[in-house]
Amino acid sequence: MFDSYLRESIIGRAIKDKKIKILFYNPRDFIKAPKNNYKPVDDKPYGGGPGMVMRAEPILKAVQAIYKKLQATSYKLKTIIFSTSGKKFTTKYAKTSAKKYTDIILISGRYEGIDARVQKILRAEEISIGDYVLTGGELPAMVLIDSISRQIPGVLGKYESLEEERVSSSEVYTRPEVLKYKNKNYKVPKVLLSGNHKKIEEWKKRVDKNYEIE
DSSP: OOHHHHHSHHHHHHHHTTSOOOOOOOGGGGSOOOTTOOOOOEEOOTTOOSSOEEOHHHHHHHHHHHHHHHTTSOOOEEEEEEEEEEEEOOHHHHHHHHHHOSEEEEEOOOTTOBOHHHHHHHTOEEEESSSSOOSSSHHHHHHHHHHHHTTSTTSSGGGOSOGGGSOOOSOOOOSOSEEEETTEEEEOOGGGGSOOHHHHHHHHHHHOTTOOOO
16 A cells, blocks of 8 residues: 555655665564464454454564664654544644654554554554544555655755745645636735735735644
8 A cells, every 4th residue: 555655756755865764564474374374463352342453462573573673773762553532643743753753663553443452562652643534544654654754854855945834825826817717817816926025924824724833
């Protein structure tokens, strides 16, 4: 699921330039294969309920393999589990993570979730990217990879000026100055044509109710 995304655009270039490095650990690889070679990473939940739950042992063994790999380096590690009840992910969180940690483990769940003991044992932080339910943790992982990576110096290359560092607005315009559509003229707001940067920034703040100065 990650292959095409990680090969493209800014993230693909950052990996190629060794600004970031992304490694994958499949829990199935940490299960001793039985005779039929079936490696279940899930099981029925205690107490009943729909669906299946990801087992703790394969995930914990995968994380132990990561710990072992990091032993030869100087690192500051953070472990994240995706959960709909977790702390809301924000740009501020991405900035802090990029500055504070050298390595981040993203544990992506499937099915009905992950055995709660994984979070307790690893003391992982539960993170949510929004108030909705997804099939798995792959998309949230991509969101964090993208958002955190762009905070790392050099990742954006010639696009070094982060959008979130500028006064921006969800209402933007480009040429032509007057767009004619179905006999109606739609014009660019005059203030954006004025060249007065102070007034333009004030306009952007007014039209974007979600704008916040950090």
